[in-house]
Amino acid sequence: MFSSNVDLDDLEDILIRADFGIDAAVEITEELKREANRSGAASDAELRLLLKDLLTKRLTRSDSALNLSSGDLPYVILVVGVNGAGKTTTIGKLSRWLKDGDWSVVLGAADTFRAAAVDQLATWAQRADARIVRPEREGQDPASVAYQTVELAIREQADIAIIDTAGRLQNKKDLMDELGKVRRAVEKQARISEVLLVIDATTGQNAMAQAKAFTEVANVTGIVMTKLDGSAKGGILYALQQELDLPVKLVGVGEGINDFAFFSPEEFAKGLVAYK
């Protein structure tokens, strides 16, 4: 009845090579097998189309927009992630996009650890024409910078405060605790609208561990997947959405200030099935 085993194995391999993880790859392939049997799809092209539709359907969700409508200003966005994921760059692009939408934005440079991280954010602030709260001294408690950022946003009646945090590996307990402290410092003055976890699309299965750990300490509300302009497919986002119920909200597709987009399941699925 169904004779394209070779093609289906290929699809499983495609999913594995796209970092879906072996469990998701097997599960999706099984489902695809059933669908193919039902619909009679057999050619490589038909199977790929089937896969695209299946992924699009499963990845589409209603909560993938940024949560900027409660009316309770300022909206505070906390940006977290491991080292080198692209947090600062994401903030630069996001603030520019918000600025273009006539939101007034204050940035908080709460990465007080990495050399010149504050300067890096300041450059982006300048490009995005946003205000920035800097630490008063090197190595200042990031929670206090976060607090001052929200304070300034309230005082100046800014619409949005975006707080940049230092990169931290999720198995470093002290640093993760520090993040909890940053969150609590912000919550003293305002509700947090979004906690965005930035994940590098080139990351493999460890992204799962990252998402779990950051969600635990910082109540992550959405994922930003960066560096999707490279050869990495970022398939782990499927497992993040399915298993951890975390919506992917934004994607980073370059180093330019406008290389920024909302996540489109269809685009993602299309890119994937085109992959040999």
Add this chain to the structure above:
Amino acid sequence: MFGNLSERLSDTFKNLRGRGKLSAADIDATLRDIRRALLEADVALEVVKTFTGKVRDRALGDEVSKALNPAQQVVQIVNDELKAILGGEARKLAFSKTPPTVIMLAGLQGSGKTTLAGKLAKWLKEQGHTPLLVAADLQRPNAVTQLQVLGEKVGVPVFAPEPGNGTGNPVKVSQDSITFAKKQQYSVVIVDTAGRLGVDQEMMQQASDIRKATNPDEVLFVVDSMLGQDAVNVAKAFHDGVGVSGVVLTKLDGDSRGGAALSVATITGAPILFSSTGEGLEAFEPFYPDRMASRILDMGDILTLIEQAQKTFDEEESKKLAQKLANEEFTLQDFLEQMQQLKKMGNMKNLLGMLPGVGQMKKQLEEFDEREIIRTEAIIYSMTPLERENPKVLNGSRRMRIAKGSGTTVTDVNQLINRFEQAAKVMKTMARGGVPNIPGTNPVLAGGTVGGGFMGGKKKNDKKKKGSKSGNPAKRAAENAGLNFGSENSKGSGSAFGL
């Protein structure tokens, strides 16, 4: 970081243990688990396929039919193949005959190049070189500033004629830096380049141009150890586009399984030279492929431990010791020397912490008191040479004298002798190849609870109490009391380590 993979593989091998011969079905079942484990560890699919294929071929070869212990055989094969993929023998950094040696760093965005540049500069400086850092990442906002801050921290000058942030020509900066280094007589030039994607042809061309302009002795490909399946594409792109002479793995202090190491080493064929293990600038060390393979096989970082031990443990000493062990001549004098070697090695808690499976013993480690060594020293120093060579002569009055001389009690002396005897016994067994203990590590340490516990292998329990052989009943009772007290106590604090 390879911990989870280690767990999986040891689960796999558990199924193999205790069977006589390895069948083709056994091998395939094992390989399915190994394939899965490797994929979960983010080893790239094509690398996994090659790997499992090689292991299968070798396992089905005639050497297996001769095998006495199939599990050992498979471990050996998997270990060999892992080592082969990880780059075989460790290699040192290549230095140019005529200075300056040029080291170019290349990699994806966020892989940790700039931080690594700082660490490498610090490390080279400590080795007696005079490094120069070159700020050729003119792309990422304030990468130049970041490098300057790092340079200042490690006391290494930074060549940064361009402010960066999108302005300046990195090829020219790199080229000029070589002239500058020659003029100023720097011995090593470290060129920090911008992060780039393998698919970005313009940027890859630029990296290639920097290479041509600087003619580097090493092009180090800086790889995030969390990298997933894309490692293959990225490695290909950098290998073809820039050329890679060595690999540096970063963020190894995370909990990723680090399969990217296998992928990148396979694709580039370049050795992994260094690993970066933390945010501090000193968190930088050479990478040892064979040790990493052992780590994958859940043998812990025993080899790293051995290396540390060997820094202080003179090779000749260990030869002498091995000879003594074989002849069953281990004396209190040797015991003392062993202990002093341990002390030289520095913080013993750190050392013990490097052993696999020590996690559960954290509490014991916390309670461990290094002053115990000092006390032991005092006791042994209070002995005559004869007593040290032949503890059997230690009768009650000698023990009393030793206790007084060392400012301890007879009980302390008894306790020490008791522990010494236990250690000596274990080591004799080891010397005869009995107990599968840590090879090459300090037998004084190995003789105690730790040695028995962490290998998960056959644990020899030398708890049997040795009574006094004295013919005098009163004396026998007294000495036995001392011995018993000693062994009860050895379950307590520091004594748990056989000291």
